[in-house]
Amino acid sequence: MDKFFIEKRIYYHDTDCGGVVYYANYLKHLEEARTEYCIKKGIDLKQLGKDGIYFVVARVEIDYKASARYGDIVQVTASISDVKRSSLKFYQQILRGPSILIRAYTTWVCVDGNFRPISIPHEVKKLLTAES
Amino acid sequence: MDKFFIEKRIYYHDTDCGGVVYYANYLKHLEEARTEYCIKKGIDLKQLGKDGIYFVVARVEIDYKASARYGDIVQVTASISDVKRSSLKFYQQILRGPSILIRAYTTWVCVDGNFRPISIPHEVKKLLTAES
Amino acid sequence: MDKFFIEKRIYYHDTDCGGVVYYANYLKHLEEARTEYCIKKGIDLKQLGKDGIYFVVARVEIDYKASARYGDIVQVTASISDVKRSSLKFYQQILRGPSILIRAYTTWVCVDGNFRPISIPHEVKKLLTAES
Amino acid sequence: MDKFFIEKRIYYHDTDCGGVVYYANYLKHLEEARTEYCIKKGIDLKQLGKDGIYFVVARVEIDYKASARYGDIVQVTASISDVKRSSLKFYQQILRGPSILIRAYTTWVCVDGNFRPISIPHEVKKLLTAES
Numbered sequence: 043m044d045k046f047f048i049e050k051r052i053y054y055h056d057t058d059c060g061g062v063v064y065y066a067n068y069l070k071h072l073e074e075a076r077t078e079y080c081i082k083k084g085i086d087l088k089q090l091g092k093d094g095i096y097f098v099v100a101r102v103e104i105d106y107k108a109s110a111r112y113g114d115i116v117q118v119t120a121s122i123s124d125v126k127r128s129s130l131k132f133y134q135q136i137l138r139g140p141s142i143l144i145r146a147y148t149t150w151v152c153v154d155g156n157f158r159p160i161s162i163p164h165e166v167k168k169l170l171t172a173e174s
Numbered sequence: 175m176d177k178f179f180i181e182k183r184i185y186y187h188d189t190d191c192g193g194v195v196y197y198a199n200y201l202k203h204l205e206e207a208r209t210e211y212c213i214k215k216g217i218d219l220k221q222l223g224k225d226g227i228y229f230v231v232a233r234v235e236i237d238y239k240a241s242a243r244y245g246d247i248v249q250v251t252a253s254i255s256d257v258k259r260s261s262l263k264f265y266q267q268i269l270r271g272p273s274i275l276i277r278a279y280t281t282w283v284c285v286d287g288n289f290r291p292i293s294i295p296h297e298v299k300k301l302l303t304a305e306s
Numbered sequence: 307m308d309k310f311f312i313e314k315r316i317y318y319h320d321t322d323c324g325g326v327v328y329y330a331n332y333l334k335h336l337e338e339a340r341t342e343y344c345i346k347k348g349i350d351l352k353q354l355g356k357d358g359i360y361f362v363v364a365r366v367e368i369d370y371k372a373s374a375r376y377g378d379i380v381q382v383t384a385s386i387s388d389v390k391r392s393s394l395k396f397y398q399q400i401l402r403g404p405s406i407l408i409r410a411y412t413t414w415v416c417v418d419g420n421f422r423p424i425s426i427p428h429e430v431k432k433l434l435t436a437e438s
Numbered sequence: 439m440d441k442f443f444i445e446k447r448i449y450y451h452d453t454d455c456g457g458v459v460y461y462a463n464y465l466k467h468l469e470e471a472r473t474e475y476c477i478k479k480g481i482d483l484k485q486l487g488k489d490g491i492y493f494v495v496a497r498v499e500i501d502y503k504a505s506a507r508y509g510d511i512v513q514v515t516a517s518i519s520d521v522k523r524s525s526l527k528f529y530q531q532i533l534r535g536p537s538i539l540i541r542a543y544t545t546w547v548c549v550d551g552n553f554r555p556i557s558i559p560h561e562v563k564k565l566l567t568a569e570s
Contacts, residue, residue, distance in 0.1 A: 066465035201330035
């Protein structure tokens with residue numbers, strides 16, 4: 043497992059009538075883990091937004107290997123797998139103990155207030171990829 | 175049934191692992207019906223927002239009488255039950271044919287961009303309460 | 307503030323384009339706090355469900371006093387305000403430090419697998435209302 | 439544009455505080471279009487579920503090209519791009535008139551009640567891929 047992860051309990055609002063977590067709701071868990079990863083790295087997404095610098099999701103590839111159920115405790119990892127001039131890619135897993143439920147790659151593009159790509163600020167790039 | 179209603183199908187994303195619609199998700203259906211009611215009455219909430227006039231929900235009272243399930247077709251009504259200087263109340267039902275599933279009262283307050291109550295514009299009040 | 311509360315960060319998925327938390331999403335926070343309250347009291351809702359005993363929401367009264375925003379840390383309280391033969395009422399607040407954002411009463415009805423009201427099991431009633 | 443599509447209005451509950459539709463919520467729109475596609479083709483997912491035959495999402499690849507906003511009317515297409523023994527792939531777009539906002543591939547696996555892959559029933563396969 044990647045070094046960084048958050049732990050979450052699965053509630054009713056995560057699930058659907060198939061008895062397991064609804065496929066779109068895992069993307070909320072992934073958002074939470076990416077946000078906490080940034081906070082841990084010292085990146086203040088809210089302040090960046092006030093400065094007109096945003097990260098928007100440009101692509102998600104997500105594999106559903108197994109399902110989480112109501113009451114489960116899951117771990118959601120986040121690590122950076124690639125950084126380019128104006129984009130970066132997260133690799134994330136959702137696990138229930140030793141079982142990998144979800145594997146996902148999410149591409150973030152750095153944009154200005156008009157959704158136009160801009161270079162990721164040097165300082166942010168440094169923080170994102172710093173060792174723990 | 176009230177004269178105005180929208181019709182919706184229930185999808186997986188509406189439900190939870192109890193096998194029925196998740197209790198918070200009915201509030202999305204209620205929002206949709208109120209929005210469509212306003213559109214039908216000629217009220218452009220988006221334009222009002224651009225003019226710095228917003229309607230925010232100040233209170234919801236909702237009774238869950240029976241449950242909607244995946245695949246159900248439900249009707250969501252909307253009517254105005256009360257109008258005051260800076261607030262108004264919607265009465266809404268969610269029905270599955272003759273069965274009343276949900277009864278709800280939602281209070282909207284008219285606010286400016288700083289969430290301070292303002293008088294509902296006269297023109298809006300007239301449109302909201304006009305006969306069909 | 308009530309003795310029992312959970313603490314949560316507000317993420318993008320909680321908010322809407324009004325810039326604040328979407329009105330229905332607070333009900334997810336309320337669910338989470340009620341669930342954690344039950345866990346703390348030693349009540350296993352999942353096991354009760356396997357035994358054919360469910361708690362379903364019959365009514366919500368919720369007052370929206372102020373809004374939570376992206377990045378906020380909020381506290382969500384839960385306490386029992388009333389217990390009857392087959393129903394009980396939670397009183398909950400969502401706070402951001404000293405500010406009360408939300409006040410809500412939620413009525414749970416104890417039902418069997420066919421959504422028919424049944425008496426709340428004596429043991430559950432005892433646990434729910436025990437002094438922490 | 440693909441022949442089959444549904445049309446939807448974007449409501450507050452679809453959006454986030456970035457001012458546009460939240461990235462996970464497009465997956466709900468994609469679900470709705472796939473469901474309506476199946477209904478149009480004469481496939482009753484609910485009845486299949488009662489017969490112990492389920493389709494679960496095994497993979498999603500989604501590209502976010504541009505954003506939908508509150509009040510937009512969008513079109514959500516659905517077509518089958520590949521069919522195998524126990525899985526099939528949907529190709530879907532979300533458009534706002536001539537603008538492509540979203541492109542997505544979703545893989546469904548046909549499973550039994552224990553989430554074990556089974557062959558897609560011959561009749562279902564025939565209906566899914568039938569012309570109009």
